[in-house]
Amino acid sequence: MAIQQKSRQSGIRRKFSLLSLFEAMATPHALDRYLELVDPMTTVRDLRAEVTDVHRSTADTVTLTLRPTHQWRGFEAGQFVQVGVVIDGVRHTRCYSPACSQYRADGLIELTVKAHPEGLVSRYLHANAQVGLVVSLSQADGVFHLPTPRPESVLLISGGSGITPVLSMLRSLLDEGYSGDLTFLHYAYSEKDVSYRAELEQIAAEHDRVRIVLAYTDQTSGGDLHGFFGTEHLNAVAPWFAEARTFLCGPPGLMRSVRGVYDDLGLADRLHFEEFAAPAPTADADADGDVNFSGSDVVATNSGKTLLEQAEDAGLTPSYGCRMGICFTCTSVKTSGCTRNVKTGETDTEPHKKIQICVSVPVGDVEIEI
Incomplete structure (x- = not known):
């Protein structure tokens, strides 16, 4: 056994020595800069991903399925990755959360991107993403994820494009066979703005212990709730919320409303959230120096x-x-x-x-x- 271990360690050292030699010969450029000229998905160190499927379920969103290179280490539901694309010769990077289960068997990653009016990368991907596009990718990061062991009851709240990390949590919990109380509450302007609506309805039909609630802020018919978040919505969809763990991601207005209610009820420690909206500070009129x-x-x-x-x-x-x-x-x-x-x-x-x-x-x- 000791001889086999020493042999493996020796093999690893030889590989790293050869890699260092090749990289030294490739100076001044990294070895991956040459490999990408042959095949962008052939890399030594760089993590990249190839788009294998493109789907547009709503007018302003695009869902991309990505095949990462061998460096990918997986993710926990709720975390985010950085995706980089080259636009007019300049690489731009943005953060997106995988929407798929962390247990996806084929190793692919699913991202849903909403095209924001001021979003350079999101608008580019919405308009131009196609099968075969290669993007740069980071390892997953972020502290927004489910705790281990899992809570006895879970409330997932999302709004707009914030659906992706909490949908990943829902899918992962279902793959685990989670048996606790589980409610998924999603806010959208109307039913046509709900990404994954068909899948959510299918989940509700197939899982008796999972409650899927769609709340529409601009549509007064259809859906399960109407208007904006408040304690009445909480009591209606998850009367056990005070004992549950709540996971939240959405636009600033929804985030403020949920956090305000939980603060008022003394439940801030039971609320976990991720913000994917840039802070909007106003320039200081008294700035000097x-x-x-x-x-x-x-x-x-x-x-x-x-x-x-x-x-x-x-x-x-x-x-x-x-x-x-x-x-x-x-x-x-x-x-x-x-x-x-x-x-x-x-x-x-x-x-x-x-x-x-x-x-x-x-x-x-x-x-x-x-």
Whole structure:
């Protein structure tokens, strides 16, 4: 046994030595840059995915099925991935949550993307995604997922495109044979805006212990509920909600309403949520000082916007992904000065510290390595 283990370890070391040799020979470009010229899905280190199916179930959404390369390590229901596409020669990255079960047998990933009016990547995918498109992909990340062991009762609440991570939770729980109380409450403008409506109706028909509730805010007929979220909706669909664990993802209005109700009832610790909406701070009219982008020898007058926005206004192109403080792609080193986090309101004066420039605004003079 010891001899076999030593042999395997020796084999692994030889493979890494050969890989290092090939990469050294490929300098100045990474080996994957050459391999992608032959086949974009043949990679040594880069994680990518190929679109194998495209489906448009509503007017403004597109569902993509992706086949990831061998580096993919799977995900937990509720987590997100970063998807990158090249638009006009520039790679742009955004965060999306898989909608499929984490136990999907074929190893494929399902993403449903809503085309937002200001969404560069979402609009591009909605209009141009086709079978064979290869995108960059990150490993799954995020703390929004079901706990282990599973709670005795689960309430899933979603709205709009926020359906994807909680649908993944629903599908995963069904694959596990979950036997506790389970309600899925989804909000949409009308029935035509509900992604996966046919599947949800099928789940409701096939699983007696699963309650599927569709709530329409603009449609007064059909569906199960009408209007906006409130305690009356909670009591109607899950009277046991106080003892349950609730998982929430949706647009800002729904998020605020649910969080407000749970706070008022003293149940904030039983609510788990994921926000996929960028913070919308207004520029500080009283902003002063200068922002020194030391990596580019550019100095700009502080406009009160986030450091990412100010860098772009100054003609710089820093890396970023989600633009909402989730993915940490935009992390840069603040050399000096004070910044404020627009999501938490907290200020930071520590020098030589990595910060997320998409959710950080300068307070006075700031020097940042961009």
